[in-house]
Amino acid sequence: MAFDYDKYLRPGKLPHIWCPGCGHGIAMKGLIRAIDACGLEKNNTAIVSGIGCASRLPGYVDFNTLHTAHGRAAAFATGVKMAKPEMNVIVVGGDGDGTAIGGNHFIHACRRNIDMTYVIFNNSIYGMTGGQFSPCTPTGAKASTTVYGNPDPTFDISKLAIGAGATFVARTTAFHATQIDKLIAEGIKHKGMAVIEVLDDCPTTYGRRNKFRSVVDMMKRLKDIAVPVAAASKMTAEQLEGKVLTGVLYKEEKPEYTQQYAKVIAKAQGA
Amino acid sequence: MSSPRVEVIERYCKGCSICVEFCPTKVLEMDAFLVKVAKPEACIACMQCELRCPDFAIKVFKD
Amino acid sequence: MAKKVALLQGNEACAQGALYAGCKFFGGYPITPSTEVAEVLSVELPKVGGKFIQMEDEIGAMASVIGASLTGSKVLTATSGPGVSLKQELIGYACIAEVPCVIINVMRGGPSTGMPTGPGQSDVQQAKWGTHGDHAAIALVPASCQEIFSETVRAFNLAEKYRMPVQVLFDEIVGHSRERIEFPEPGELEVIDRQTPTVAPEQYKPYDTSFGDVPPLAAFGSGYRFHVTGLNKAQDGFPTTKASLVDDEQRRQLRKVDAAQAEIEKNEEYLTDDAEVVIFAYGSTSRSARYAVNELRKEGIKAGLFRPITLWPFPEKRVAELAKKAKAIVVPEMNLGQMVLEVERVAKGDCKIGFLGRVDGEPINPGQIIAKVKEVK
Numbered sequence: 001m002a003f004d005y006d007k008y009l010r011p012g013k014l015p016h017i018w019c020p021g022c023g024h025g026i027a028m029k030g031l032i033r034a035i036d037a038c039g040l041e042k043n044n045t046a047i048v049s050g051i052g053c054a055s056r057l058p059g060y061v062d063f064n065t066l067h068t069a070h071g072r073a074a075a076f077a078t079g080v081k082m083a084k085p086e087m088n089v090i091v092v093g094g095d096g097d098g099t100a101i102g103g104n105h106f107i108h109a110c111r112r113n114i115d116m117t118y119v120i121f122n123n124s125i126y127g128m129t130g131g132q133f134s135p136c137t138p139t140g141a142k143a144s145t146t147v148y149g150n151p152d153p154t155f156d157i158s159k160l161a162i163g164a165g166a167t168f169v170a171r172t173t174a175f176h177a178t179q180i181d182k183l184i185a186e187g188i189k190h191k192g193m194a195v196i197e198v199l200d201d202c203p204t205t206y207g208r209r210n211k212f213r214s215v216v217d218m219m220k221r222l223k224d225i226a227v228p229v230a231a232a233s234k235m236t237a238e239q240l241e242g243k244v245l246t247g248v249l250y251k252e253e254k255p256e257y258t259q260q261y262a263k264v265i266a267k268a269q270g271a
Numbered sequence: 272m273s274s275p276r277v278e279v280i281e282r283y284c285k286g287c288s289i290c291v292e293f294c295p296t297k298v299l300e301m302d303a304f305l306v307k308v309a310k311p312e313a314c315i316a317c318m319q320c321e322l323r324c325p326d327f328a329i330k331v332f333k334d
Numbered sequence: 335m336a337k338k339v340a341l342l343q344g345n346e347a348c349a350q351g352a353l354y355a356g357c358k359f360f361g362g363y364p365i366t367p368s369t370e371v372a373e374v375l376s377v378e379l380p381k382v383g384g385k386f387i388q389m390e391d392e393i394g395a396m397a398s399v400i401g402a403s404l405t406g407s408k409v410l411t412a413t414s415g416p417g418v419s420l421k422q423e424l425i426g427y428a429c430i431a432e433v434p435c436v437i438i439n440v441m442r443g444g445p446s447t448g449m450p451t452g453p454g455q456s457d458v459q460q461a462k463w464g465t466h467g468d469h470a471a472i473a474l475v476p477a478s479c480q481e482i483f484s485e486t487v488r489a490f491n492l493a494e495k496y497r498m499p500v501q502v503l504f505d506e507i508v509g510h511s512r513e514r515i516e517f518p519e520p521g522e523l524e525v526i527d528r529q530t531p532t533v534a535p536e537q538y539k540p541y542d543t544s545f546g547d548v549p550p551l552a553a554f555g556s557g558y559r560f561h562v563t564g565l566n567k568a569q570d571g572f573p574t575t576k577a578s579l580v581d582d583e584q585r586r587q588l589r590k591v592d593a594a595q596a597e598i599e600k601n602e603e604y605l606t607d608d609a610e611v612v613i614f615a616y617g618s619t620s621r622s623a624r625y626a627v628n629e630l631r632k633e634g635i636k637a638g639l640f641r642p643i644t645l646w647p648f649p650e651k652r653v654a655e656l657a658k659k660a661k662a663i664v665v666p667e668m669n670l671g672q673m674v675l676e677v678e679r680v681a682k683g684d685c686k687i688g689f690l691g692r693v694d695g696e697p698i699n700p701g702q703i704i705a706k707v708k709e710v711k
Contacts, residue, residue, distance in 0.1 A: 002278075002321065002330040010561075013572075014283055014327055021287035025325025043557050048401070059561055059572060064554040066404065067563040068397065069427050075394035079401025079409075080554060082385045083359050087405070087555050105397070108390035177322035203287075216292040219323070261385065268380035 008032045008042070013060045017053070019127075021215030023174030023200025023222075024054050027121050030180025030198070031092070032061065037185045045088040048077040050097040053128045053202075054121035057092045071102025074109040077116055085258035088188065089116040096126045096134035099155050103135075110164035113192040114257035118166075119184060120157055120195065123202040131205025142209040157197045162250045167192035169250040173222035174200035176246065186248065192256045199226075199244065275316035276332040277308045283328035290320035290329055338517040344509040345412075347479040348438055348502070349374035351486030352410045354518065355525055357436075358384040359407040361398030363391055363417060366450040367506040368440035371412035392420035396437075400424060403433045404562060406530075406553030408490055412438035415457045416447060418464065418501075425499050426465035427564045429587065432541070432551070434493040434528055436486070437501045440509040441617075441668075443695055452695030453506035455617055456669035461501045462646045468584060470591035472598060473501040473646040475616040479513035484523060485643065491526040492598060496590055497548050503645070505668060507618035507697055531558060540571040541583065547590040591647055600643040601652060605631065609638025611711050612660045614653070614677055616642050619666050619698050626703035637707055645673070650680045657681035662710045666690040666698045686710055 009032075018024045035045065045063045049055035051070035058065035064087075068076045073091045081089045091109075098106050098120045109116065124136040125143060133143035135155040143150060161169045168190040170183040180198055187194030201207060201218040212218045229247040232240060277298055286304040299320060300309040306328070314331070321331045342350065349371050352360075360375040376386045385402070389395040392413055399409040413421065418439050428435050441457050443449035461473035472492050476485040486502055493500040529550040531538045540560045542549045549569075552558030565573035566580040574580060591598065605627055606612055615623035620641040630637035640656060640663075642649050653676075657663060662685050665674040674689045681687060688710030692698045 002332050005327055009327075015285070016326070018325065020285035020326075021289060022325055025327065026323055029322070029325075029327070042559060044555055046554050059563070062559060064404075064559055065561045066401070066554075067561065067565070068400075069423055069564055072393065072397045072424065075389060075397030076401035078387065078389070078394070079359070079361060079398030079403075080405055082361075082387050082398065083402035083407045083409075084405040084555050104390050105394050108394070174325075175323070215287045215289060219289060219292070261380075261387075265380040265383060268377070269383075 003033060005029065005032055008035065008061055010060060010062045016060055017056055019204040021201070021203040021218070022053070023123065023198070024057070024121050026174040026177055027119065027180055027198040027200055028057050028060070030177060031090070031119055031184055033181035034184035034188060037181060038188045040088050040188065044086065045090065046077070046080050048073045048080065048089065048091045050093045050102055052094040052097045052126070054092055054094040055097055071097055071100070072105060073097070074102060074105040074118065078109055078112070078114055081114055081116055081258060082261065085115070090188070091116055091118040093120060094127070095120060095122040095124060095136040095157065099157055099160065100135050107160065107164035110161050110166035110193050110195065112257040113165055113167050113254050115191055115193070117184065117187045117194045117196065120197050121200055122157055122197050123200050123206065125202045125206040127202045127205050131202070131209065144205070158195065158249050161195040165193070166195045166250070167252045167254050168194035168248070170248045171197040171199065171244065172246050173226050174198060175219050175222040176226060179246065183248065190251070192254060274312060275314045277311060277314050277320070278330045278332065279306050279308060280328045280330070281305055283326045285326050287325065289323050289325070293319045293323055295319065337519065340515055340517065341512050342479055342515050343370060343512050344479045344482045344504060345370035345440060346374050347483040347515055348412070348486050349378065350517070351483040352436070352490070353378055353382065354483070354523065355408060355487040355490035356527070357408045357410045357490065358382070359399060359402040359409040360386045360411065361389050361395040361402065361409070362411050363389055363395045363413065365414045365417045367442055367509055368412045368414050368438060371438055375410070392417040393424060396421040396424035399435050400428050400433050403435050404554050406556065408434070408494065410436045410438065412440070414440050414442050415444045415454070418457060418460060422465040426467060426469065428499040429465065429469040430564055431562050432497040432587070434497055434551070435499050436489045436493050437499055439501055439503045441503055441505045443693060449695045451506070453618065453668060453697060454693065455505050455619065455667050456672065456693065457503060458645060458669065459672045461503055468588065470498060470588050471501070471646045472496070472498065472591060472644070473503055474643060475503050475645045476643065477508060477617050477620045477641065479508070479511065480515045481643070482508065483515055484518070487523050487525065491524060494528040495526050495548070496594065497528065497551055503617070505617045535559065539569045541567065541569045543569060543586060547586050547593065595647050598644055598647060599649050601649050602641040602643060604639040604641070606638035606640055606656060608636055610636040610661045611707050612638050612640050612656050612663045613703060613707065614640050614663050614665045614673070615667070616645060616673070619668060622698050622700045623666060623703055626700040626707065629700060629704055630707055635707065635711065648676045648680070653677055653680045654682070657684040660685050662686040662688055664688040664690065664703070664707050664710055666703050666706065668692050668698060
């Protein structure tokens with residue numbers, strides 16, 4: 001039987017706004033399958049986003065949904081989770097939203113190790129505004145504001161998350177559709193800050209400027225650059241040139257923030 | 272056992288052609304700007320098309 | 335039974351007022367001269383099962399309180415001018431999404447870092463116009479520790495009742511003054527909770543105007559699943575660009591405050607009945623003004639004091655009446671001419687307007703006000 005996405009979609013909201021071949025839809029489907037696999041109750045789940053293409057996701061899904069301001073999703077989500085720790089809190093958004101304008105909120109949510117799942121759709125561009133370079137645009141790549149080639153170095157979101165203190169960090173791509181739900185599900189089950197980076201593509205504003213002939217070419221590139229963590233350990237630095245590691249990159253059990261705060265409450269109340 | 276069935280929801284399909292490309296048995300074809308099920312009998316229900324359709328436009332029914 | 339009495343700093347009284355109102359969540363960021371509000375609540379909130387979080391920045395603090403409010407909590411953040419500047423983005427979000435929250439601004443000088451430990455009253459127009467776009471604003475300006483307590487309670491009531499951000503502004507002088515305050519008994523001051531939906535979850539629309547201009551607000555996790563966005567939205571909460579729907583919603587959000595002005599407005603008048611010169615003053619400046627009125631009366635000058643406690647919406651009707659009755663209105667404020675613009679707008683030339691501004695980090699003293707009144711009258 002085909003997976004029943006309709007159970008989680010708000011009626012009448014599709015088709016979504018994303019362009020033909022945009023990987024966000026693939027990642028969104030993975031997220032829905034992960035939520036289903038984890039058995040999260042709709043009433044008890046909040047999906048929070050910022051601004052940008054990926055951040056339009058909450059409007060389509062039937063949960064408590066919060067489409068906030070540019071970059072602020074993690075901070076809104078922190079308020080939701082702190083006020084109601086029993087809720088499952090999932091954040092979605094793009095690379096520019098999460099690591100540029102929202103970089104501070106992102107790293108501090110990681111540092112607190114607050115129990116939320118942050119799915120970051122990394123298409124390495126600001127798509128909604130027409131293709132300006134983001135902190136994740138490859139050096140040398142073309143964007144509407146880097147027509148001479150991007151002079152900026154790039155963020156490695158997963159390393160950023162690990163460095164900031166997230167206790168579950170994983171990466172996959174829009175090509176690896178079944179891995180998306182498996183990793184998100186593992187992130188949801190993880191107690192603490194889970195960051196799942198999904199590399200995907202913006203054919204409209206990135207692909208056409210960077211000589212990808214088609215959506216399919218971009219998908220094939222995702223397939224080619226991905227190297228599972230286990231396989232990478234047997235490869236040389238030379239072989240890993242231009243590749244990205246996929247799978248669970250980091251996992252650690254550490255005290256979770258709302259549980260730590262529950263101890264504050266107990267102490268304040270003289271327990 | 273009946274063969275799998277592939278369904279394209281045309282009002283959702285944006286014609287990106289990802290499904291056509293990654294179908295290992297060439298069940299799907301582009302028909303102008305939309306996808307059509309050209310060889311339904313060839314479907315092996317591998318789900319590659321459904322999983323990678325960004326637009327919720329393909330459903331594969333196994334039985 | 336004797337009431338509980340304490341010697342409290344204005345900032346501490348503010349925190350106590352928040353607790354009285356049922357505040358259960360504080361998200362903040364340290365900033366002088368407001369920090370004591372956060373410090374007290376970091377101690378007191380967990381005692382009542384509430385939550386305190388020190389966020390990574392002012393914007394994050396504002397975001398956290400809006401997020402918490404959507405789960406049904408009464409929420410507070412406290413800051414000063416530079417922090418309010420940073421929060422403007424999300425104050426606008428709370429306006430359009432109609433999320434109750436209270437923002438304390440303990441005013442210092444400005445612009446920018448200005449004089450962190452000195453008083454100012456230069457954020458009063460910011461309280462109305464700070465965030466972009468058309469929006470309603472409610473701002474309260476208490477002038478004593480006791481009033482900071484009661485106006486903080488009222489700020490929560492207005493935020494919850496009208497589903498919007500409410501700002502409480504007091505200058506550093508009031509925030510850091512220590513005064514005797516009497517704690518109201520539980521039930522003595524009115525405490526209002528937001529209206530929650532009575533319809534079935536399937537029928538719930540977060541901006542349903544069939545319940546009036548302030549639609550009921552469900553809490554996340556209560557079984558009512560709905561969408562919240564900072565985009566222009568229709569009554570069902572989903573984004574729209576349909577002209578008529580956008581227009582309706584924008585106008586309703588202003589109307590809900592306009593229509594309730596009589597209820598929201600709060601002023602104190604002292605000897606204005608026969609006053610030839612009315613001093614329009616708020617916050618700590620109003621205390622100098624009151625002293626000046628008494629001194630001027632001793633000299634036979636019929637002075638009076640009009641003290642707005644609700645600064646926004648502006649008390650247009652009453653100020654217009656006073657402008658018709660009095661020969662002059664004198665506006666002393668610790669800025670270079672902000673509320674005087676409103677007084678001039680409303681007075682429409684019916685009387686003389688005198689302005690006294692001070693921005694050197696020192697309070698306006700009665701002598702300055704007396705001199706200005708004599709000059710203008």
